[in-house]
Amino acid sequence: MAENEGVVKLLGFWASPFSRRVEMALKLKGVPYEYLEEDLPNNKSPLLLELNPVHKKVPVLVHNGKILPESHLILEYIDKTWQSNPILPQDPYQKSMARFWAKFVDEQVITLGFRSLVKAEKGREVAIEEAREIIMFLEKEVTGKDFFGGKTIGFVDMVAGSIIPFCLARLWEGMGIDMIPEEKFPELNRWIKRLSEIETVRECIPHREKHIQHMMKVAERYK
Amino acid sequence: MAENEGVVKLLGFWASPFSRRVEMALKLKGVPYEYLEEDLPNNKSPLLLELNPVHKKVPVLVHNGKILPESHLILEYIDKTWQSNPILPQDPYQKSMARFWAKFVDEQVITLGFRSLVKAEKGREVAIEEAREIIMFLEKEVTGKDFFGGKTIGFVDMVAGSIIPFCLARLWEGMGIDMIPEEKFPELNRWIKRLSEIETVRECIPHREKHIQHMMKVAERYK
Known part of the structure; x- marks a missing residue:
C-alpha cells in the first residue's frame, strides 16, 4: 500500500x-x-x-x-x-519561520487573547491592550501578503485562522470586545475575509451562536 | 554560496x-x-x-x-x-513522534520537574511523585533502545539530555532529591551514561557546581 x-x-x-x-x-x-x-x-x-x-x-x-x-x-x-496543495514551504528557513509563527499563535496569542483576558488581573482594558500588542506582530507579518503562507493558504493560516477569527473572536464577541478593529488591524481583517472565502475553510467554521455560548462557558471555567 | x-x-x-x-x-x-x-x-x-x-x-x-x-x-x-549525522528520522511518522517527545520534555517534564516541584503547592513528596509519573513515560520510551533516536543520538536525545541530566538533575541535586533512582528508572540511567560518554555532548555540559548554584537561584525566583 x-x-x-x-x-x-x-x-x-x-x-x-x-x-x-x-x-x-x-x-x-x-x-x-x-x-x-x-x-x-x-x-x-x-x-x-x-x-x-x-x-x-x-x-x-x-x-x-x-x-x-x-x-x-x-x-x-x-x-x-499527501503532497498536493503543500502547506509548509520547502525551504528550511521559511519552514522554520512558519513553525515559529504557528507556535507564537498557540502560545502567545492564546495566552494573551484568552487566559490573561479572561482573568484580567490588571483590569480588562490593560488585558485588551496587551493582547493587541501581541496580535500586532501578526498584523505586521501578514502585511503585503495574501496569506501568511504567501499566495495560498498554508500552515500558519490554518493555525492562526482556527484560533483567531474562528475561535477567540467568538469569545471576544461574547464579551463585547472589538479586539481587532479594522482601523488598527487592516491587514488582519483583510486576511480574515480572504480566509473566509475559501470553501474548505468555511466548512470547518463552528456554528457562530453555539460557539459563542461555548466559549463563554469555557471562559467561566478559567476565571 | x-x-x-x-x-x-x-x-x-x-x-x-x-x-x-x-x-x-x-x-x-x-x-x-x-x-x-x-x-x-x-x-x-x-x-x-x-x-x-x-x-x-x-x-x-x-x-x-x-x-x-x-x-x-x-x-x-x-x-x-547540514545533512551529515542526521538527528531527525526521514519517515514522516517517526519524525512526528520525535517532535512529540521533544515537546513533551519541554512542556511536561519542565513543568513537573521544575515549576511544580519548586512551588510544591501540595507538598514536596506529592510534587516528586507527579514528576516521576511524567518522567516514567520517557523511561518506557527509551526501553530497549540505545538512544531515543535509535542507535545514535538524535533530536529527542539532545532535547531530553540538555534538560534532564544536564539541567534539572542539577536542581534536584541542589534540593537533595534523588528524582530518577536507578532502581525505578534503570533505562533512563543507562541512557544518561551512554549520552555522557559522547565527546560532543560532554563539551556542552555546564560546570556542575556552578550550575547547581545557578539552578537554586533560578528556583528561588520561581517560588
Whole structure:
C-alpha cells in the first residue's frame, strides 16, 4: 500500500480549533477521512484515552495503524504524506519561520487573547491592550501578503485562522470586545475575509451562536 | 554560496539547556560557529533584542542573514542544512513522534520537574511523585533502545539530555532529591551514561557546581 493510501480517522471536537485546523488540511488536500466526535471535556471515549494516553486530548489522527496526537505534528504529517496543495514551504528557513509563527499563535496569542483576558488581573482594558500588542506582530507579518503562507493558504493560516477569527473572536464577541478593529488591524481583517472565502475553510467554521455560548462557558471555567 | 556555507553565529547562555542542545547539534555535525554569550537575565545585549524582538530569548542562530529563534526550530534547520549525522528520522511518522517527545520534555517534564516541584503547592513528596509519573513515560520510551533516536543520538536525545541530566538533575541535586533512582528508572540511567560518554555532548555540559548554584537561584525566583 502506498504511503498516502489507507483509512484516515480523526478524533476531534466541534469547538476545538486544534481539530478544526486538521480538518482544514485534510479537506484542502482532498483526503477522505472518518470523523469521530468526542464528548468533551467530561466524557472522553475509551478510544481517545487509549490512543493518546499521555495528553488525553483531541485531535488524534489515525492512519494505517499510526497514531498521531497534536495538531502541529498532524499538519506536518499530512503535508508530507499527501503532497498536493503543500502547506509548509520547502525551504528550511521559511519552514522554520512558519513553525515559529504557528507556535507564537498557540502560545502567545492564546495566552494573551484568552487566559490573561479572561482573568484580567490588571483590569480588562490593560488585558485588551496587551493582547493587541501581541496580535500586532501578526498584523505586521501578514502585511503585503495574501496569506501568511504567501499566495495560498498554508500552515500558519490554518493555525492562526482556527484560533483567531474562528475561535477567540467568538469569545471576544461574547464579551463585547472589538479586539481587532479594522482601523488598527487592516491587514488582519483583510486576511480574515480572504480566509473566509475559501470553501474548505468555511466548512470547518463552528456554528457562530453555539460557539459563542461555548466559549463563554469555557471562559467561566478559567476565571 | 551553497546552503551549508557561510558564517554561523549562536547567541546563547551557559546555563540554558536550550542553548546547550543547539551546540550539541552543531558539534555533532562539525559545523564551525561563533558563540556569543549573553548576560542573562538582566543584561540582554542590544543584538539579542534586535534579533529576537518577539521573545527576547536565547538561543538565536544566525546563518547567512537568516535569523532563527527557538531551539526546536534551530535543530530542525541545522538538520536540514547540514545533512551529515542526521538527528531527525526521514519517515514522516517517526519524525512526528520525535517532535512529540521533544515537546513533551519541554512542556511536561519542565513543568513537573521544575515549576511544580519548586512551588510544591501540595507538598514536596506529592510534587516528586507527579514528576516521576511524567518522567516514567520517557523511561518506557527509551526501553530497549540505545538512544531515543535509535542507535545514535538524535533530536529527542539532545532535547531530553540538555534538560534532564544536564539541567534539572542539577536542581534536584541542589534540593537533595534523588528524582530518577536507578532502581525505578534503570533505562533512563543507562541512557544518561551512554549520552555522557559522547565527546560532543560532554563539551556542552555546564560546570556542575556552578550550575547547581545557578539552578537554586533560578528556583528561588520561581517560588
